[in-house]
Amino acid sequence: MVSNCPTKSPAGASNDNLELEEVISKGSLDFDEWVSLVSDIEKIYPYAAHMARSCTMEKVVEVFEQAVSAATYSVGMWVDYCSFGMSAFEDASDIRRLFKRAISFVGKDYLCHTLWDKYIHFEFSQQQWISLAHIYIQTLKFPTKKLHQYYDSFRKLLTFLEEGMTSLDNSPKESQSEPFDGEIPMTTCCNDDKTYSITKDLVDSPVGLTSSIALKKYRIIGEQLYHNACELYSKISSFEANIQRYYFDVRPLDSNQLQNWHDYLDFIELQGDFDWAVKLYERCLIVCANYPDYWTRYADFMEAKGGREIANYSLDRATKVYLKSTNDVDAARVVLIDGIKTLPHNKLLLEIPLLHVHYLQGLMDLKV
Structure with missing residues (x-):
């Protein structure tokens, strides 16, 4: 060429x-x-x-902030930002906050293992064993590409802790403690504060009954989370295997890939996890940004679940960024009109940003 x-x-x-x-x-x-x-x-x-x-750190941070604002659900963008933070920020707590912020946005992405790996590397370098043990639990909460490898790491950590723990028979009894022999409610498994508390007891408690109980609780939580994640993993693995593109590209997708995204979204909508659904839709729209039906589907789903603000925001992006060219006027018009039709008539002007009303009028003028 x-x-x-x-x-x-x-x-x-x-x-x-x-x-x-x-x-x-x-x-x-x-x-x-x-x-x-x-x-x-x-x-x-x-x-x-x-x-x-040669840019100042403040300028680079500003650029990264603009980037994650524009591509909030991009795993790669957050990995780059966190990598920069590890090399530039002096305070480890600032780096840790950045990782937690990144996980809050992309922690349910099937391909977020690159971010988890970076986070694990950071905490290991800091020798923060409580945080590291807690991260291993978090990696088991959701089906990611490296779910089984993270479970292996979790098991190795358990073995290490067990080998380092003195037998209870040779430890002083703690009069205020009762032996633990039961199950951990799943509400505890899904609660970050409680799991972190158990992890802290595991690492901080002196060798004895308390640390033994904490270890049992830690094991049970990890096993239960992994079991649940495996069930989801088996259900979504076929969808993930059929995804051939993970980035935006002007070249069209074939019909099989488009249908796979629809099937994947159908499945997610039935799971009752609104946060997961939002994140998968956002991930889908990175790849399918040029296809109006995915934007309308996203807006309809958000509206049905009470996420009107998210629905309006998706319409805003569709009509201002992705479907705004002359050739896409008809598609943009359909997106906007369908979005407006989902709203109660008496709340139209209150719920739809003025920008959308003006844009609709402009589209109608173009068709005259």
Whole structure:
């Protein structure tokens, strides 16, 4: 492929920019030519990397904040942000807060193992055993690609703790403690505060009955969470296996991939986990952003579940960003009208942002 990119040195940046604008303004580049153009620009302007390195930390943080605001549910974006935080932030608590924030957004993504691995590496480097033990429990809460590997790590940690624990027969009895022989309610397993408390008892308690009880509770919680996650894993693995693209691309998806996303969303909607549904829809829309039916489906589902603000926001993105070109006017109009129809008539002006009303009017004017 012959490159359309100007080939002057960075010293002639002004002329290069004019040539670049001329190439882009022709509007004749296909996808592969765009890829080639970007690659050539990166070669011509090697000082861009130097500029990135010379930025202040505050500026880099600002850029990352803009990035995660635009792509909140991108695992890769959060991994990059956390990697930067590990190398740039002096206070470990700031890094830990960033990881927790990232997990809150993408912790239910099937491919979030890259973030968990980074988080585990960080806590291990800090020798924060309570946090590390708690992370191993958290990795078992949801079916991810490395669920079984995380369970193996959990088992190894249990073995390590058991080997390091003195036999109860040789430990002083604690008069206020009763032997634990029962099950942990699943409400406890899903409660971060309670599981963290049990983990803290496990690590902090002196060798004896208390630490033994904490270890049993820790084991039971992990086993129950893993069992539940495995059941979900077996149900979603076929959907995940059929996903061939994980990123936005202007090239169309084939019918099998489109149907797989619909089937996956059908399944998730029946699980009763609103947070999981939101995250899967957002993940789907990264790949299927150019397909109006996924936007309308998302808005309809959110509206039906009481998430009107999320529904309006999805319509806003659909009509302002992804479906705004002239060729997509009809599609955008359908998205907007269908979204408005789902709202009670007497609350229309209160619930739909004024931007949507103006946009609808503009679309109608274009069709006259």
